[in-house]
Every structure is written in C-alpha cells, then in structure tokens.
Amino acid sequence: MVLAIQAPAKLNRFLAVLGRRADGFHELELVTTVLEGVANLTDTLEGEPASTLTLAITGPTGDGLVADESNLVLKAWRLLEEEAKRPLPATLHLEKRIPHGAGLGGGSSDAAAALRLGNRMFDLGLEDQVLLRMAARLGSDVPLFLLGGTVLGLGRGERVFPLRPVPLEPILLVHPGLHVSTPSVYRALQDVGYPFPEALASQPEGAVPPWRNDLTGAALWVCPPLAEVRDALRDTSGEPLLCGSGSCWAARYARVQDRDAAAARISGLRPDWDLWRV
Known part of the structure; x- marks a missing residue:
C-alpha cells in the first residue's frame, strides 16, 4: 500500500544571529511557522515497501535535484535503517513544489517527511524524541518540521520548542x-x-x-x-x-x-x- 506524507514550507518570522560559536556554526534564535495547508508550497513524499531502495523526483521544482545518497530524503532513510538495524527497502517518490535555495526549508521538510514515512511504513514505533534526535543530525531546520505549527528554535536552530499558535497577517x-x-x-x-x-x-x-x-x-x-x-x-x-x-x-x-x-x-x-x- 502506498503511503503519502505532506512536506510543507516554513516561514521564519524572527531570526536572530547572536554570534559565531567555537564549532564554526552560529548561535541562533528563531520563531518559525510551518505553512501547512498551502498546496502550491507543499512537497509530497510517497512510498511503499519494495525489494530495493529507490527515489524518484518529479514536480515543478524538481529539475536539477539528484536522487543519490546526497539527497536529504535518502540520508534520513539511512538514519532510519541505522536505528532499525536492518534495511528498509522501499520505492519512494518525491513531488517537489517548494523551490530549492529559496529559504523556505524544502529539503529539510522532505527529510522530516521521510522520517515520518519510514517510521509508519515499517511500523518501527520510534518515539518523537528519537525522531527529533535523528532530525537534528540531518540539519538545523529538520526538527521544526516534526513539531509543526509555530516553533521556537535555539542553538543552530535544532533545539526546538512548540509555541502557542500566533496567526499570520495576510x-x-x-x-x-x-x-x-x-x-x-x-x-x-x-x-x-x-x-x-x-x-x-x-x-x-x-x-x-x-x-x-x-x-x-x-x-x-x-x-x-x-x-x-x-x-x-x-x-x-x-x-x-x-x-x-x-x-x-x-x-x-x-x-x-x-x-x-x-x-x-x-x-x-x-x-x-x-x-x-x-
């Protein structure tokens, strides 16, 4: 059975750069809203069990994206396999609508969707804290997409805390x-x-x-x-x-x-x- 997970874009409403850290990253504070329900700014990741792991990328903003091990979807899948201690072969299809390199978090959202999809598809039973830890290994923006809604991000942005929803202006x-x-x-x-x-x-x-x-x-x-x-x-x-x-x-x-x-x-x-x- 094919399962599908939506991967929406995000909007950083507040982004403070507080300085450079000893590890070379920057100390940040962010307030981010995940733009759920905006169809034209939402990627879709579909998958079903198969004999081998494959990823196909289509969609209006999919041109130029490669479906190799550098792709965040496959990186997320490999972390799931590492956690599960076994292969998770599947046919994956990513429909891209979020533009690449636009500051809307498309790749990070796709990675979070992959973590959700694999956890459900193979009934891994991984708890939220485990998925959040894996998400932080993938990139600073990935954890916020697991929470959704309005999120406070600290550190590199990977330490996330849910906030009460604050409606967006037009x-x-x-x-x-x-x-x-x-x-x-x-x-x-x-x-x-x-x-x-x-x-x-x-x-x-x-x-x-x-x-x-x-x-x-x-x-x-x-x-x-x-x-x-x-x-x-x-x-x-x-x-x-x-x-x-x-x-x-x-x-x-x-x-x-x-x-x-x-x-x-x-x-x-x-x-x-x-x-x-x-």
Missing part, C-alpha cells in the same frame, strides 16, 4: 527564481557584521514576534539582485522580510485586499517571479 511570498547559497550568506556575516546581537525579548502570550531577519544584510551582500524584490514589495506598502538566507521574500499587509492588490501589481510587472498568498 502574507505575500515572492520568489524571483534566484538561488542563494546558505553557507555563503553565513560566511558574509564576517564582512557585514551582526546587525542586532540581541535575543528575543520576553513576549506576552499570543503576541506577534518581531518581523526580523539578521541574515538580510549578508544575503544582499552575496546576491545584490535580491534588493529588487524587496523594493517592489515596499512599493506596494508591504513590509518585506527575507525568508531565511533567501532568495524568497515575505511581505505582510494590514488587509487581505492590500495583499491581493500587491500580488496583482507585482505579477503584472514581473510575470517571471513566483507568488504565493498565505
């Missing part, structure tokens, strides 16, 4: 088709500096977290054309925020009508950019 996501390398953005922090070396202040229950991303200056340093998207969103009276290390931007608006008008205007000016309403 959001317009814009992807200009650029690819920004996350490691290059973090390296650029040494050149542009840390703009706000402060953690998130205590928030009243249910309060909207600050709309902040400390990687913005470094991302613009690495990829100056990102500024065109930011400026286009500002021209529609939106409040733009870079998604992760880029290249997607999110803009929030006071009203749904304002967001929809902005979407119409930007799509008319730049039909080559991808837009999503959240």
